Amino acid sequence: MKKCQFPRIKVLPLQLVLIVPFVLQIFGAVSLVGFLSFKNGQKAVNDLADQLMNRTNTMVEQHLNSYLSIPHKVNQINADAIEMGLLNVRDRITMGKYFWKQMQAYDLSYIGIGLTTGEGAGAARYDGKTLTIDDWGAKPPKNLYTYATDDQGNRTRLTTIYDWDNFQMSWYTEPIKAGKPVWSRIYTWNNPNHPYIVASAGRPIYDAQKRLLGMVATDIHLLKLSEFLQHLDVSRTGQVFILERNGMLIANSSHQQPFTIVKNKIQRLKATDSPDPIVRNISQQIQQKFNGFQSISEPKKLQFKSQKEADFVYISPWHDSYGLDWLVVVSVPEHTFMAQINANTNTTIVLCLGALILATLMAYVTSRCIAHPIVRLNQASQAMASGNLDQVVDDSNIQEFNKLAHSFNYMAGQLRESFNDLENSKAELEDRVEERTAELKTILSELQRTQAQVIQSEKMSSLGQLVAGVAHEINNPVNFIHGNISHLNEYTQDLLQMIYLYQERHSSDDPEIQAFADKIDLEFLIEDLQKMLSSIRIGTERIRTIVLSLRNFSRMDEAEFKVVNIHEGIESTLLILQHRLKDKPERPAIEIIRDYSNLPQVECYAGQLNQVLMNILVNAMDALDEVDAQRTSEQMKANPSQITIRTSVIDSQWVEIAIADNGLGMPEQVKNRVFDPFFTTKPVGKGTGMGMAISYQIIIEKHRGKLQCFSTIGKGTEFIIQLPIQQQVLQLPTAM
Incomplete structure (x- = not known):
């Protein structure tokens, strides 16, 4: 019958067995730590990017809510003043100065009024610094006059003359058509030296009889939104921009302007045509992902990848009750957060390689130090197995191997002696067995004594409980004795008084009484009894003090x-x-x-x-x-x-x-x-x-x-x- 043969396990060298597991453990541990660190870093980056973008978006929305509410508040104030008769719409000089005063209080670009007659007046800050007053008549041409002013709002000189027609301007027509406060469409003013891109808030005005007089309007300069965005922390590495639903760029945190000048005319740009590559690329990807900008109705958190790097993008719709419907886009490049993590990853890789090389060298040296003495011991053992008993293993640098070598040398010597004296040493061998037995008995006795000591230590650990118990048991009879000593002393004094009274009232000539008194030494007995009671009281007080100290020390309760x-x-x-x-x-x-x-x-x-x-x-x-x-x-x-x-x-x-x-x-x-x-x-x-x-x-x-x-x-x-x-x-x- 053919025997079943199992596959033979390949025999490996000792050095390889020592090196490979050690190196694999080091490499695996360091690699796992590096991988987990990288993943945790990525998660931290995502969380940090979300927090940064949420905070930035919140700041932008708060600024928009605050900044864009000012024009409508000013319009409300002016409309109420006109309706109450506090401001005469026919007195254009007074209205111009009144609007000039309001411009001193608010950071606005223009405050004005347009009447149904075609007339109007206003105050402007076109360059962001200088205040001027506009005054225009009913019909063009050359009907709008712009005046420079002094520090009191008085007209000083005529600077420019324009053609102006209220009924052709969206600034006027859209609020009149809506019949309520609205934002008119964003328009530009063609002044290359001072680009003027504004959002105009308009409101119809009525007299006390509710008859339409015209409208009041307040403009804000949209470039101020870009200035605000440029001062946000995220603008140092990322981008924040605002656009309309039709894709037209309103403001951005880039140093590139959200408009272009063609033939001395200002033209607004679409976000997808922005000269800033980040704004342009992100806008194009948003438009492609959502098929335009109209369908975005709730905040979106996205991650777009370009050719060079990835960007975290947060899109949030913003609108107010006067008709504005904009999109706020916050973009932060991934490298802002990943730079240090990538550097740490590279460092981790270098450390892994260094640890692997160092572990390999250490394992090689260690395995050589371990394997070399074992090889020598193996060679000596094989020689002894072949019959050559004259083998001596040299010492090594490892203490355990030295002990093993000494044991081997001792064993070899003993083996040589045993082979030489085997036939004649039976009696001696028996003596050695008895000697070893005696040593074992001695060791057993030592173990028994050690066991007794351990038991005694366990007993001593219960001493505290015993002290508390003894103190409690002693305390009861001692308290009983101490409590009755006062009564015993009182009774004894009464008996002594009785004896003294008997001695006074009755004669002591009775020989039998006198003989018994002499026998018991009555006077000494009376004196010693009182001393004995005092000693018993002192003794019980001492015992109570000791018991109290024992209980206070043990504190077992x-x-x-x-x-x-x-x-x-x-x-x-x-x-x-x-x-x-x-x-x-x-x-x-x-x-x-x-x-x-x-x-x-x-x-x-x-x-x-x-x-x-x-x-x-x-x-x-x-x-x-x-x-x-x-x-x-x-x-x-x-x-x-x-x-x-x-x-x-x-x-x-x-x-x-x-x-x-x-x-x-x-x-x-x-x-x-x-x-x-x-x-x-x-x-x-x-x-x-x-x-x-x-x-x-x-x-x-x-x-x-x-x-x-x-x-x-x-x-x-x-x-x-x-x-x-x-x-x-x-x-x-x-x-x-």
């Missing part, structure tokens, strides 16, 4: 935040540790220096805070005991061991507890690791290395505070605890 007195917690902890502080045969007592400030109540986990104080104070006492063990009694008297406890308030929002000893201090490398778990400088069995790590966790994570250690060799160590007075205060105080 306070699992949540509670407002506590920090000084009470410190004093309770010191009372628990009193046996460590008092003098001993080998050293005097450790002095406690209290520098307490007036602290407010603090929100905290009281029991956990007492645990932190206990850990810091115990470490300080251990450090002082270590110092005193190396000093003579004279040295200890000259420089006694001290622990200074200082409290203060910081910025009215934090309290600070500083606990300092005058021990030997800690070297820098020990101070930097004092809060690391399982790090301890104490002998085995005297410290787990978890006390300060737990303290750090309690202060930083549980209380959102700060725990710092400052130590100088020869001057001692200081731990500073900073806690917020109220837990909603999150900002840490300035580091010292």
Whole structure:
């Protein structure tokens, strides 16, 4: 029967196995980060372009609403004045001066009146600066006179004479025909030195009997719209332009004018014929996409691509209640936003290539360092398998391979010895087995002891609960005893008074009573009983004080935040540790220096805070005991061991507890690791290395505070605890 053969996996060199995955991971990670950064950048660009165009369009619409409402307001004022009889339409001199005054108050190009008789008057600012007054009669020719004026609006000299016919001008005919306030069609004034392209707002006027007198009109210079658009932020890189529904250009932010001059005559341009290539290109694409400009009835956000770059385009219809219907187009080129992103993309590509090259080199060097010792070890192993046991592997630059080489060399030596002594070393081999068994038993014993130590540590973690429970259980009978001592003392005094009364009233000649009194030593019994009651009272007071300190220290009934007195917690902890502080045969007592400030109540986990104080104070006492063990009694008297406890308030929002000893201090490398778990400088069995790590966790994570250690060799160590007075205060105080 033919055996089924599986396809053989190609065997790859170790160096290739080490290099390829490493390089692929680096390249893939960097490429993915670059791609995601580019995509996020593009999304940010789209959002930023939308915001910029929306803001610009809003500014343009607000300006149009404000600027184009002025002419109709002026017309309303003038029409009301005429209808009320405040302004005589037949007094053209007064009307001209009145319109001149209005031109001083408004940024307009022309304010005038045309009457049904063909007459009229007005004030003009053709060049944007100089004010003139127009006055014309009923019939041409040579019926319109333009006068220069002084600073009071008085006519000074005649400047020009024109032919003028109200009934041939759209400025006059369109408002009269509409019978209401309207905008007439945009018209131009052929003055090459001062191009005059205006939108005219007209309004019919009536007398008090509602008879038609003519119309009033106000012109605005549309080039001022172009000046406004040129001052927008977007005009530095993009374009903003306004056009009519028929495609005629009204204003743009380009430095190219929205008109042309042919044979000294001003001719308006269509947006699709604008000399500015951006305006022309975008207008042509809009016209092509929407088949003209009439069908655009709501704002549109588009993106057009030209031969060189893409443009973000925002089209918004704008109209008012007097007949204007325009389109506002905002265009921002994509390169305005994409330039930095493209630069970052190029940088990312360069970094990817650099990272790939560097990763390849590092992988090559690393794989060579790894593979070379393995190859040597493999060659030595093959030689030993062939029977050549005299093999020694040289050391390499890698610690693990050195250990492996030493192990291999040791194994080779052992193997040579084993082959040489195999036949004669059976007994020796058994002895070695027994020796290894004994070592394993020793290791097992060590593991059991370690397990016992871990169990003991777990028991110690329950000490706080035990202290609280014992304090509670002791407190009940002690309170019972203490509460009854006063009654017992009262009863005893009553009995003693009764005895004294019996002694006074009855003779003491009774031999039996006298014998019993002598037997019990009545006088000593009375005196000692009172002392005993006093001693019992003092003892119960002491037990109650200790129980209160134990309960205050354990705080097992306070699992949540509670407002506590920090000084009470410190004093309770010191009372628990009193046996460590008092003098001993080998050293005097450790002095406690209290520098307490007036602290407010603090929100905290009281029991956990007492645990932190206990850990810091115990470490300080251990450090002082270590110092005193190396000093003579004279040295200890000259420089006694001290622990200074200082409290203060910081910025009215934090309290600070500083606990300092005058021990030997800690070297820098020990101070930097004092809060690391399982790090301890104490002998085995005297410290787990978890006390300060737990303290750090309690202060930083549980209380959102700060725990710092400052130590100088020869001057001692200081731990500073900073806690917020109220837990909603999150900002840490300035580091010292």
